[in-house]
Amino acid sequence: MAGAFIFAALLFPLSSCGLEPPLYETGFIAMDTYISLTVYGENAETAAKAAKEEILRIDTLMSAVNPDSEVSKINAMAGETVTVSDDTEKVIRAALKTAEKTDGALDITLRPVITEWGFTTGEYKIPDGETLNNLLKKVDYRSVRVGDNTVFLPFGEQIDLGAAAKGYAGDKAISVLKDYGVESAIVSLGGNVQALGAKTDGKKWNIAVKNPFVENSVSSISNICILGLKDAAVVTSGNYERYFEGEDGKRYHHIIDPSDGYPADNGIVSATIIGKTGLECDALSTAVFVMGAEKAEKLWREKGGFEMLLVTDDKRIIVTEGLSDVFTNLSDMKVTEIRK
Numbered sequence: 001m002a003g004a005f006i007f008a009a010l011l012f013p014l015s016s017c018g019l020e021p022p023l024y025e026t027g028f029i030a031m032d033t034y035i036s037l038t039v040y041g042e043n044a045e046t047a048a049k050a051a052k053e054e055i056l057r058i059d060t061l062m063s064a065v066n067p068d069s070e071v072s073k074i075n076a077m078a079g080e081t082v083t084v085s086d087d088t089e090k091v092i093r094a095a096l097k098t099a100e101k102t103d104g105a106l107d108i109t110l111r112p113v114i115t116e117w118g119f120t121t122g123e124y125k126i127p128d129g130e131t132l133n134n135l136l137k138k139v140d141y142r143s144v145r146v147g148d149n150t151v152f153l154p155f156g157e158q159i160d161l162g163a164a165a166k167g168y169a170g171d172k173a174i175s176v177l178k179d180y181g182v183e184s185a186i187v188s189l190g191g192n193v194q195a196l197g198a199k200t201d202g203k204k205w206n207i208a209v210k211n212p213f214v215e216n217s218v219s220s221i222s223n224i225c226i227l228g229l230k231d232a233a234v235v236t237s238g239n240y241e242r243y244f245e246g247e248d249g250k251r252y253h254h255i256i257d258p259s260d261g262y263p264a265d266n267g268i269v270s271a272t273i274i275g276k277t278g279l280e281c282d283a284l285s286t287a288v289f290v291m292g293a294e295k296a297e298k299l300w301r302e303k304g305g306f307e308m309l310l311v312t313d314d315k316r317i318i319v320t321e322g323l324s325d326v327f328t329n330l331s332d333m334k335v336t337e338i339r340k
């Protein structure tokens, strides 16, 4: 699948002077992407293994393609109330809150449309407008009811937590690492990078955001900028992450605009959200990608609570003012800073 496993961020090695604490690194495939854990400290190995187990547990709960997941149970039993874990409840609640905040740019009930395009199976096709309009009748995040460990979905509707589950898995992994006393780590899940603490020398992590115009490369020219951060989540949604080429020669990517059922086309090629939790950043990065720069700016001004970096299809970089001290441009694109 083209572009699916591109690293959205690269880490820079620690300086080699002084005594360094033990390091344990591991990489594996889960949540439909490549995941890597870079963990420092006495308990690094045990902690990393436990964090990996936690990510696999979240994947098992929330995968829409695993028939044994809670999400599949909710989908199979649409029309009835289903008992779910605290984890699934939490992710659904957060996604609905983001949907509310973004006028439905994020909509977890889009699954019937996502399936029609073939993004769930890899058997891609371009649906016709009428088919999409019919499927969109089954799309409405407001129809999802969440109670204490319960979810109700109207008959015929389907959910997909693909836009937010990786962020939550990152949060849970960080929390497990902390339980083991880890103070310095990077959890990287496809386009999501989550930093625990600072580097072992106390300096900020250098987290690189991929240049969406440079394809299939992991060299440094493939990065658009560096962000110097501690204790932060950096989540990117891009149209280069997963797409297919139609018989008409056009590219169709996997982030769908719930207003018409087509891949979002509002001028953004990549949307990066920087904030405290992976869950919020992940949900927002998908929503902001759909909304386009103007609406995203309005959301940032009115609601705040996050920073963002947008790359537009006319090759401009837009950054919010909170990033001005941490952002280093590596590209020749023009940078516009937006202020409150």
Ligand code: ADP
Residues within 6 Å of the ligand: 105, 106, 107, 108, 110, 114, 119, 160, 161, 162, 163, 164, 166, 190, 191, 236, 237, 238, 241, 242, 254, 255, 256, 257, 258, 282, 285, 286, 290
């Ligand atoms: P990635 O999975 O590449 O990191 P995202 O976090 O942006 O990217 O999530 C995209 C996934 O979310 C899609 O693969 C699809 O399953 C689902 N999705 C696509 N469009 C939307 C949307 N508007 N709202 C909610 N989920 C979406």
Ligand code: MG
Residues within 6 Å of the ligand: 162, 163, 164, 237, 281, 282, 283, 284, 285, 286
């Ligand atoms: Mg997302």
